[in-house]
Amino acid sequence: MxxxxxxxxxxxxxxxxxxxxxxxxxxxxxxxxxxxxxxxxLTQNVSWNNVEKAISHLKAKxxxxxxxxxxxxxxxxxxxxxxxxxxxxxxxxLKAFIEHLCRFHGGxxxxxxxxxxxEARRELLSISGIGPETADAILCYAGGYPIMVMDxxxxxxxxxxxxxxxxxxxxxxxxxxxxxxxxxVELYREFHALIDILAKSICKKKPLCSRCPLEDLCLQGKTExxxxxxxxx
DNA sequence: GACCAGGCACATC
DNA sequence: GATGTGCATGGT
Numbered sequence: 673m674x675x676x677x678x679x680x681x682x683x684x685x686x687x688x689x690x691x692x693x694x695x696x697x698x699x700x701x702x703x704x705x706x707x708x709x710x711x712x713x714l715t716q717n718v719s720w721n722n723v724e725k726a727i728s729h730l731k732a733k734x735x736x737x738x739x740x741x742x743x744x745x746x747x748x749x750x751x752x753x754x755x756x757x758x759x760x761x762x763x764x765x766l767k768a769f770i771e772h773l774c775r776f777h778g779g780x781x782x783x784x785x786x787x788x789x790x791e792a793r794r795e796l797l798s799i800s801g802i803g804p805e806t807a808d809a810i811l812c813y814a815g816g817y818p819i820m821v822m823d824x825x826x827x828x829x830x831x832x833x834x835x836x837x838x839x840x841x842x843x844x845x846x847x848x849x850x851x852x853x854x855x856x857v858e859l860y861r862e863f864h865a866l867i868d869i870l871a872k873s874i875c876k877k878k879p880l881c882s883r884c885p886l887e888d889l890c891l892q893g894k895t896e897x898x899x900x901x902x903x904x905x
Numbered sequence: 906g907a908c909c910a911g912g913c914a915c916a917t918c
Numbered sequence: 919g920a921t922g923t924g925c926a927t928g929g930t
Contacts (some may be wrong), residue, residue: 800913
């Protein structure tokens with residue numbers, strides 16, 4: 673059975689509307705690929721505001737280098753990551769990522785990004801604390817690989833547009849997008865960013881409201897789901 | 906004070 | 919395989 677009703681024309685229409693209303697997004701806000709990767713791990717289920725504080729702490733300590741993050745103790749890292757929330761978990765996950773990077777790639781993201789997409793993705797997913805969304809964010813925004821990040825916002829927004837079931841899996845969503853869209857990293861980066869910005873700003877309270885640039889685009893008429901576009905259970 | 910924020914791992918059924 | 923729960927701070 674077909675899992676989604678997305679096609680190239682529809683998706684590009686959505687993209688162009690979002691870009692006209694909300695773009696350019698200037699995602700991912702970071703100075704280096706490592707900062708992107710650190711941000712991707714830290715932002716799991718927390719607001720970006722909190723992540724920025726923690727990243728500025730790391731910068732102030734001169735720790736935004738793989739070698740230095742490798743040497744810093746878990747306890748010290750926990751203190752620096754306090755503003756993020758879930759700081760014990762995040763410190764452990766960041767350490768696991770850095771240790772992998774140092775052990776297998778000489779602490780160089782450039783080395784990791786030399787290997788083919790599928791292999792790099794498998795490798796990232798093998799690290800404890802790196803799931804599909806985090807792996808894809810690192811690959812797309814830091815590595816420049818042609819892969820698009822999916823998330824709870826993407827699921828919700830396109831569910832409300834009548835494109836798929838709310839139960840659709842991460843992989844199924846990603847297949848739909850990648851099959852329909854041209855291979856274009858910049859498009860993938862901006863599209864994901866715009867979906868998140870849409871969900872968090874204009875359509876936060878009542879999705880597909882009159883201020884939403886996608887209001888008239890529903891494939892199956894309006895859904896009855898008007899709960900907030902959150903990631904929460 | 907309640908709710909939410911750019912997930913993931915693990916336990917349980 | 920599907921579902922529930924812990925992780926924790928900061929802004930609104």
